[in-house]
Amino acid sequence: MKKRKRPPARKNYKKTWKLGQKEFNTQYFDINKDGELMIREGNYQYNVYDLAKKFGSAVEIFLPSILEERLSTLFRTVALNTKRLSYKGKFTYHFPMKVNQNKEFMLPLVSEGAHLECASANDLWIVKKLWEGENFHSKIKVLCNGPKTEQYIALIKKLREAGLTIIPIIEDAEELKLFKGFNGDLGIRINLQSKVKSHWDKKIDRFGLMLDEILELGKIRNLKILHYHIGSQIQVENDMIVALREAFNAYKKIREINPTLDTINIGGGFAIPYEKKKMYSVESVIYRTMKSLKDMSDKAAIPHPNIIVEWGRHITAPAQITVYRIVAAKPIHGASVAKQWYIIDGSFMNDLLDTWAIHQKWHITPVNNMDAKHRHRVWLAGLSCDSDDKYAASDGYLLLPALEDLEEGEAQYIAIFDTGAYQDAFSSHHCLLSSPAKIVLQNGIVTVARRRETPDDVGKLFGW
Numbered sequence: 001m002k003k004r005k006r007p008p009a010r011k012n013y014k015k016t017w018k019l020g021q022k023e024f025n026t027q028y029f030d031i032n033k034d035g036e037l038m039i040r041e042g043n044y045q046y047n048v049y050d051l052a053k054k055f056g057s058a059v060e061i062f063l064p065s066i067l068e069e070r071l072s073t074l075f076r077t078v079a080l081n082t083k084r085l086s087y088k089g090k091f092t093y094h095f096p097m098k099v100n101q102n103k104e105f106m107l108p109l110v111s112e113g114a115h116l117e118c119a120s121a122n123d124l125w126i127v128k129k130l131w132e133g134e135n136f137h138s139k140i141k142v143l144c145n146g147p148k149t150e151q152y153i154a155l156i157k158k159l160r161e162a163g164l165t166i167i168p169i170i171e172d173a174e175e176l177k178l179f180k181g182f183n184g185d186l187g188i189r190i191n192l193q194s195k196v197k198s199h200w201d202k203k204i205d206r207f208g209l210m211l212d213e214i215l216e217l218g219k220i221r222n223l224k225i226l227h228y229h230i231g232s233q234i235q236v237e238n239d240m241i242v243a244l245r246e247a248f249n250a251y252k253k254i255r256e257i258n259p260t261l262d263t264i265n266i267g268g269g270f271a272i273p274y275e276k277k278k279m280y281s282v283e284s285v286i287y288r289t290m291k292s293l294k295d296m297s298d299k300a301a302i303p304h305p306n307i308i309v310e311w312g313r314h315i316t317a318p319a320q321i322t323v324y325r326i327v328a329a330k331p332i333h334g335a336s337v338a339k340q341w342y343i344i345d346g347s348f349m350n351d352l353l354d355t356w357a358i359h360q361k362w363h364i365t366p367v368n369n370m371d372a373k374h375r376h377r378v379w380l381a382g383l384s385c386d387s388d389d390k391y392a393a394s395d396g397y398l399l400l401p402a403l404e405d406l407e408e409g410e411a412q413y414i415a416i417f418d419t420g421a422y423q424d425a426f427s428s429h430h431c432l433l434s435s436p437a438k439i440v441l442q443n444g445i446v447t448v449a450r451r452r453e454t455p456d457d458v459g460k461l462f463g464w
């Protein structure tokens with residue numbers, strides 16, 4: 001075999017591909033001397049190129065240790081500020097299940113101290129399974145958001161009777177009537193007027209009640225939590241604090257009628273630096289949140305509220321990457337800058353649906369040949385026959401290794417970062433393509449959580 005030529009002067013490829021940087025959540029990634037992507041987990045390391053060849057592609061690679069580290073960083077930051085600010089309220093993290101309901105994601109989170117937030121009766125059915133399997137401690141708390149269908153309410157009541165701490169969050173005035181006689185704690189969701197810079201900042205949305213509507217309800221038995229959720233992937237840190245101030249003012253007013261109210265749930269929204277540009281930090285947002293709440297409640301002479309956080313993508317997205325092989329290349333006709341299509345052995349529309357739905361941008365690097373001498377300006381395309389199944393970075397193209405330089409028998413693989421939030425539940429089967437396999441890396445051991453779907457598996461979904 002011919003030895004692949006190395007470029008004469010070794011550049012800092014780690015920097016080129018934005019790896020090893022904590023502010024980008026890439027501190028777990030490195031490049032070995034052969035130009036291959038490495039993942040570090042404590043003293044263990046994994047070669048992604050070897051994994052892709054061994055387990056096949058498309059493959060999702062998940063590291064529970066990253067989830068655990070992110071959650072413990074959040075808890076540590078809160079503990080530090082509780083002390084620093086003499087904050088008297090308690091802090092609880094509730095994992096919003098809709099972000100990733102996979103068992104291998106949820107179990108490590110729960111064992112590290114996460115409580116749960118459900119969006120549907122089926123989410124809650126998973127909680128029931130965990131509860132019956134004694135897979136979590138008896139002190140776990142579950143919040144129930146989303147429209148309360150009959151089936152959902154029945155399960156809430158059943159689990160409450162079984163001794164689970166379960167708190168429905170009331171989303172409209174009619175819903176409150178459905179919980180008449182419910183003797184557990186309740187929460188209520190407020191529709192704030194504060195707007196944030198985010199894809200989900202809709203001028204008009206349907207979630208929660210206006211402050212006036214809540215006040216009109218008068219006294220609500222066992223009202224404990226005031227909840228809001230103002231959007232996902234919030235771009236500007238200060239927007240979160242502005243919303244918090246508005247929520248606190250509402251909290252103060254509602255509390256006058258409902259003295260049982262003692263908790264503010266700030267929902268989700270903490271953003272991920274998908275494009276590896278500098279963003280706000282947990283340290284800063286937690287400090288500002290706790291400081292604002294302390295100052296405002298001291299001024300109003302009321303106790304510091306308990307705080308609930310439901311940051312979903314912040315905790316889960318960086319814990320997974322998705323790896324594809326480039327199966328073909330062809331010239332792009334008519335584009336001004338990009339020169340070649342690289343076709344992957346998977347699909348953006350199926351496996352990473354946000355690419356299509358909300359024009360999500362990802363950080364993408366080669367898995368091998370990260371030190372390639374020649375790179376091309378490319379667009380990526382999926383295996384489906386759909387013209388929407390494609391991806392270009394926000395620069396209009398990606399710079400990826402030239403396939404001409406590959407050795408005989410060598411394939412080019414790429415890694416898409418931060419794929420641990422939302423994509424799995426959105427995934428679909430356009431053109432009946434198989435979903436990626438999933439492997440879990442933990443304590444130096446690789447296990448297969450999901451093998452790649454066979455034609456039979458996919459056919460069954462459609463009654464064949």
Ligand SMILES: *Cc1c(COP(=O)(O)O)cnc(C)c1O
Binds near residue numbers: 098145232269
């Ligand atoms: C979706 C959702 C979250 C999680 O949002 P992220 O942007 O992923 O942090 C939290 N709370 C509620 C009520 C949600 O609907």
